[in-house]
Amino acid sequence: MSIIPLVAGRLISVIFIVAKHSFFTKExxxxxxxxxxxxxxxxxxxxxxxxxxxxxLLPQKYALALWDLFDSESPIxxxxxxxxxxxxxxxxxxxxxxxxxxxxxxxASFGQVYKARLKGEKVVIKILKPGxxxxxxxxxxxxxxxxxxxxxxxxxxxxxVKEIIRQLENWLKEELNYRIEARNAEIIYEHALRKHRxxxxxxxKIYPExxxxxxxxxxxxxxxPANKLLLALEKNPExxxxxxxxxxxxxxxxxxxxxVDLMRQYFIDGFFHADPHPANxxxxxxxxxxxxxxxxxxxxxxxxxxxxxxxxxxxxxxxxSGAKNFCDFGYQVLAPDIEILIERNERYFxxxxxxxxxxxxxxxxxxxxxxxxxYLNSGNPALSPAKRSSAVVFFKIIREAExxxxxxxxxxxxxxxxxxxxxxxxIKLNNNFSMPEAIKLFFARHNIREIEKIVEEHFExxxxxxxxxxxxxxxxxEEIRLKEKEKYYILRExxxxxVAFLIEKYPELREEIKGLx
Numbered sequence: 001m002s003i004i005p006l007v008a009g010r011l012i013s014v015i016f017i018v019a020k021h022s023f024f025t026k027e028x029x030x031x032x033x034x035x036x037x038x039x040x041x042x043x044x045x046x047x048x049x050x051x052x053x054x055x056x057l058l059p060q061k062y063a064l065a066l067w068d069l070f071d072s073e074s075p076i077x078x079x080x081x082x083x084x085x086x087x088x089x090x091x092x093x094x095x096x097x098x099x100x101x102x103x104x105x106x107x108a109s110f111g112q113v114y115k116a117r118l119k120g121e122k123v124v125i126k127i128l129k130p131g132x133x134x135x136x137x138x139x140x141x142x143x144x145x146x147x148x149x150x151x152x153x154x155x156x157x158x159x160x161v162k163e164i165i166r167q168l169e170n171w172l173k174e175e176l177n178y179r180i181e182a183r184n185a186e187i188i189y190e191h192a193l194r195k196h197r198x199x200x201x202x203x204x205k206i207y208p209e210x211x212x213x214x215x216x217x218x219x220x221x222x223x224x225p226a227n228k229l230l231l232a233l234e235k236n237p238e239x240x241x242x243x244x245x246x247x248x249x250x251x252x253x254x255x256x257x258x259x260v261d262l263m264r265q266y267f268i269d270g271f272f273h274a275d276p277h278p279a280n281x282x283x284x285x286x287x288x289x290x291x292x293x294x295x296x297x298x299x300x301x302x303x304x305x306x307x308x309x310x311x312x313x314x315x316x317x318x319x320x321s322g323a324k325n326f327c328d329f330g331y332q333v334l335a336p337d338i339e340i341l342i343e344r345n346e347r348y349f350x351x352x353x354x355x356x357x358x359x360x361x362x363x364x365x366x367x368x369x370x371x372x373x374x375y376l377n378s379g380n381p382a383l384s385p386a387k388r389s390s391a392v393v394f395f396k397i398i399r400e401a402e403x404x405x406x407x408x409x410x411x412x413x414x415x416x417x418x419x420x421x422x423x424x425x426x427i428k429l430n431n432n433f434s435m436p437e438a439i440k441l442f443f444a445r446h447n448i449r450e451i452e453k454i455v456e457e458h459f460e461x462x463x464x465x466x467x468x469x470x471x472x473x474x475x476x477x478e479e480i481r482l483k484e485k486e487k488y489y490i491l492r493e494x495x496x497x498x499v500a501f502l503i504e505k506y507p508e509l510r511e512e513i514k515g516l517x
Contacts, residue, residue: 202290330406379434
């Protein structure tokens with residue numbers, strides 16, 4: 001199949017859908033953007049999910065509107081999907097499974113899911129749609145063409161659209177390979193059920209013998225997707241609440257457990273489900289929680305203890321300590337650079353400390369009122385879910401931090417996005433849900449000293465691996481020495497630019513570091 005007609009068709013679709021919503025949809029501009037991306041589907045939904053995490057690019061109202069984009073498509077005929085299964089596994093689907101439900105359990109842009117029975121056990125079969133790679137290639141060509149136009153006008157500050165497209169391509173490589181999703185699911189399964197032995201957290205077991213690039217078979221979870229349960233509560237509350245009682249489902253406990261478990265994944269395991277929209281969150285009998293769809297996960301690369309301490313301090317209304325820890329976390333991105341500079345000149349250490357102290361004080365006055373408002377609003381059933389949601393507060397705090405060149409790493413923004421989505425789900429599940437109280441529950445279950453110890457052990461293991469890699473390449477000592485020298489000059493310039501920016505914007509800081517310059 002030639003890709004040119006596909007590209008032309010998609011470009012026409014983009015123009016038509018953008019025009020339709022721009023001129024004929026009576027919604028706010030941010031909702032129009034969301035509808036455009038959802039209508040275009042496929043790659044455009046994933047692009048929206050990335051843009052939602054780029055708080056440095058989009059105004060707050062646009063980024064918020066994209067935080068929970070929903071991906072839904074029309075089903076592909078079963079014979080086409082089952083042919084893909086045979087092509088990937090070398091076997092007819094009916095020869096492996098005792099029974100398969102004809103109607104797909106779920107349909108998304110890239111894949112289709114079926115309920116089946118394997119050796120007496122209920123399972124789900126996830127199959128990548130035929131030709132999806134070609135359609136994605138066409139969408140990427142369209143996006144790259146649009147990126148050229150946008151970049152030529154310089155519409156985005158501090159970054160090019162091409163950089164966002166590169167990030168999208170990397171994300172899609174993982175989503176389009178079900179072997180990677182199988183590995184992600186197995187890691188989360190191992191953490192929840194083997195390492196922590198969590199009786200109330202359910203992660204589907206993977207059948208690795210049937211895992212292929214375009215096929216995934218996993219255990220079927222007997223429960224209710226959060227989106228369907230919330231819809232049932234809205235349409236038929238009396239009947240739904242009766243079922244919940246029969247199934248021993250306590251929605252208040254469920255809500256607390258979802259938030260506590262996300263924090264466990266991020267802070268303790270260092271590997272978390274980064275796409276917890278309501279269709280991926282499962283509610284099971286006896287008040288258990290579960291997850292599906294592990295195509296998008298997050299792996300914290302930077303030390304996460306300061307962020308953990310920030311969240312703890314905020315929940316306990318210790319806003320001064322919270323501001324310091326948030327500042328510490330944000331500047332961790334600079335920490336490796338500072339260490340290299342300090343090795344050459346200790347003066348950088350003194351300047352860095354002065355800057356850190358100055359900005360921590362500034363940040364405290366900037367975010368204290370935001371944290372106070374968040375604490376008072378969260379858990380107040382008299383307010384609307386939108387006013388109680390943590391999403392707006394998280395956005396504002398991150399925006400305030402950006403004024404001081406504090407840029408959170410993308411995996412931290414992905415965590416905040418996941419936290420805000422789960423917060424909104426929890427508010428809808430339990431009208432009395434309070435994020436600060438759920439955070440306190442996390443610390444009641446997990447001792448912060450133990451978490452620090454676990455994170456330190458993970459860091460030491462990583463450092464050992466880096467040391468081994470360095471030793472292997474140590475033969476080229478002279479080349480390494482020259483590269484390090486070049487790196488030092490680049491980092492020095494970067495740090496000097498940061499200092500210049502801050503003292504120009506805040507003259508009082510100039511006085512504090514004058515004797516060190």
